[in-house]
Amino acid sequence: MLDVVKRVKRSYSPGICIDSAHLYLYQGDWARHKPVCKALRALEDAGSSMALHFYNLADPTSGDVINTQELAELTGMCLHADVYDFEKIIGRPLIMIERNLFGWEPRCAACGITDRMIRIRAKQQGQASSTQLQKCMDCQSTFFCSPRHFALIKKTHGTVPINGYGNLSQCQLNQQIREDVRFFNLLSDAKTSISPDAPTALADSAPLTWAPERVMDEWSSLKGSTWEGEFASHLDVPAGKGPFLRSASDGLALPMTILYALEVLNGEWKPKDTLVIHVLGPSGPEIQNSMVFEEIVHRLPGLKRLELLLCGPEMSGVNQTDTKGGPEMELDTCPTYHEHIQQKGSSFKVPDLAVAFNSGASEVESDSWKETMKMLIEKKIPSVFTSFNELEAAKESAMLSELGAPLVPELGPCRNPWGSMLLKTEPGRLDGFYNSNGWFAGGFK
Numbered sequence: 415m416l417d418v419v420k421r422v423k424r425s426y427s428p429g430i431c432i433d434s435a436h437l438y439l440y441q442g443d444w445a446r447h448k449p450v451c452k453a454l455r456a457l458e459d460a461g462s463s464m465a466l467h468f469y470n471l472a473d474p475t476s477g478d479v480i481n482t483q484e485l486a487e488l489t490g491m492c493l494h495a496d497v498y499d500f501e502k503i504i505g506r507p508l509i510m511i512e513r514n515l516f517g518w519e520p521r522c523a524a525c526g527i528t529d530r531m532i533r534i535r536a537k538q539q540g541q542a543s544s545t546q547l548q549k550c551m552d553c554q555s556t557f558f559c560s561p562r563h564f565a566l567i568k569k570t571h572g573t574v575p576i577n578g579y580g581n582l583s584q585c586q587l588n589q590q591i592r593e594d595v596r597f598f599n600l601l602s603d604a605k606t607s608i609s610p611d612a613p614t615a616l617a618d619s620a621p622l623t624w625a626p627e628r629v630m631d632e633w634s635s636l637k638g639s640t641w642e643g644e645f646a647s648h649l650d651v652p653a654g655k656g657p658f659l660r661s662a663s664d665g666l667a668l669p670m671t672i673l674y675a676l677e678v679l680n681g682e683w684k685p686k687d688t689l690v691i692h693v694l695g696p697s698g699p700e701i702q703n704s705m706v707f708e709e710i711v712h713r714l715p716g717l718k719r720l721e722l723l724l725c726g727p728e729m730s731g732v733n734q735t736d737t738k739g740g741p742e743m744e745l746d747t748c749p750t751y752h753e754h755i756q757q758k759g760s761s762f763k764v765p766d767l768a769v770a771f772n773s774g775a776s777e778v779e780s781d782s783w784k785e786t787m788k789m790l791i792e793k794k795i796p797s798v799f800t801s802f803n804e805l806e807a808a809k810e811s812a813m814l815s816e817l818g819a820p821l822v823p824e825l826g827p828c829r830n831p832w833g834s835m836l837l838k839t840e841p842g843r844l845d846g847f848y849n850s851n852g853w854f855a856g857g858f859k
């Protein structure tokens with residue numbers, strides 16, 4: 415697997431691009447990169463910035479403490495202002511990865527200022543811009559605008575564990591993400607390689623598809639087990655078991671989450687021939703990685719057939735060849751699961767588990783998700799919902815709870831022990847991480 419190592423090529427033009435913060439966007443595709451790049455320059459040449467205006471009105475670092483609440487609000491406002499200004503220039507609404515250009519733009523961790531704001535401010539004051547953001551020397555991924563501001567964040571950044579992420583501080587987790595980027599680049603070609611200065615771009619990259627080649631003769635509980643405990647002994651890679659396993663866990667999180675939820679809801683595995691799993695609202699990773707679902711068959715003794723139904727709006731345009739090589743699969747372009755159930759009518763059979771990976775039910779299409787949730791509860795369909803972060807898990811758990819779902823405490827809201835180990839930096843915030851299926855929002859039957 416590691417025998418083909420291709421050199422990483424840099425495809426941007428330092429003379430043309432305004433700074434390095436946006437270089438990962440459409441990297442290798444200059445035709446798509448150029449208009450965004452030009453608009454960024456126009457945004458700066460305009461010399462006024464709504465974000466800078468908000469920044470000048472606020473002071474989240476008065477005295478020697480940071481008002482984190484105020485800082486978070488200021489950052490959010492600046493982000494919206496930048497997107498608003500930018501959309502006016504480019505003349506169309508931004509798509510998500512373009513919005514994240516601003517969400518992941520380097521900002522001083524103490525006051526939220528960006529290099530762009532520093533340059534515009536200098537220009538407004540008729541000065542040549544001399545300062546720019548500095549990086550934390552240890553992780554190279556957290557920024558500060560002055561030594562005083564670094565002093566304000568240094569201790570928390572370097573030593574305080576981030577809730578839910580294994581006792582590691584923001585600085586340590588940043589370093590882990592950079593290691594994951596290096597590993598990703600090692601495996602990928604020049605076109606998809608990621609600048610280590612934009613580790614956040616990992617969010618848009620395809621994970622490694624890997625599962626151990628073994629079939630288990632005996633059932634073993636996943637409770638209290640860990641990624642390392644389950645998989646480390648099956649890895650035969652010359653270097654970097656850590657990054658390899660973290661990368662592979664992104665795909666394996668799908669079958670492992672299902673297996674764990676089945677165990678929590680039903681207890682010990684009672685062998686049967688066929689298992690039926692319905693995946694609600696699948697997106698790219700679940701569709702492209704469908705062969706990793708085979709791990710379910712490898713892990714449950716006596717299981718002969720896995721029937722997967724993938725049902726959701728993103729399924730239109732997917733055909734059987736895209737998902738070849740995996741277990742038996744039915745694809746349904748029905749946009750929602752409750753409509754699928756209605757269409758099936760009396761021929762609908764309750765699956766062993768319905769799973770909504772990173773549903774985002776509290777963020778987008780909430781009304782439609784509520785209808786699906788109601789249906790799941792009413793028909794007593796064993797179900798589990800996962801989410802990217804703690805906040806979404808709490809909100810989605812509340813939605814399920816309000817609708818009367820008999821939630822099982824072990825399935826949320828709480829950390830999913832089988833969520834992806836591949837972390838990503840929260841866009842639009844100065845702290846915090848998210849990961850695919852990182853949290854259980856709720857499970858019931």
Ligand SMILES: [Zn+2]
Nearest residue numbers: 430431432451
């Ligand atoms: Zn550029």
Ligand SMILES: [Zn+2]
Nearest residue numbers: 522525559563
């Ligand atoms: Zn600052």
Ligand SMILES: [Zn+2]
Nearest residue numbers: 550552553585
């Ligand atoms: Zn650091």
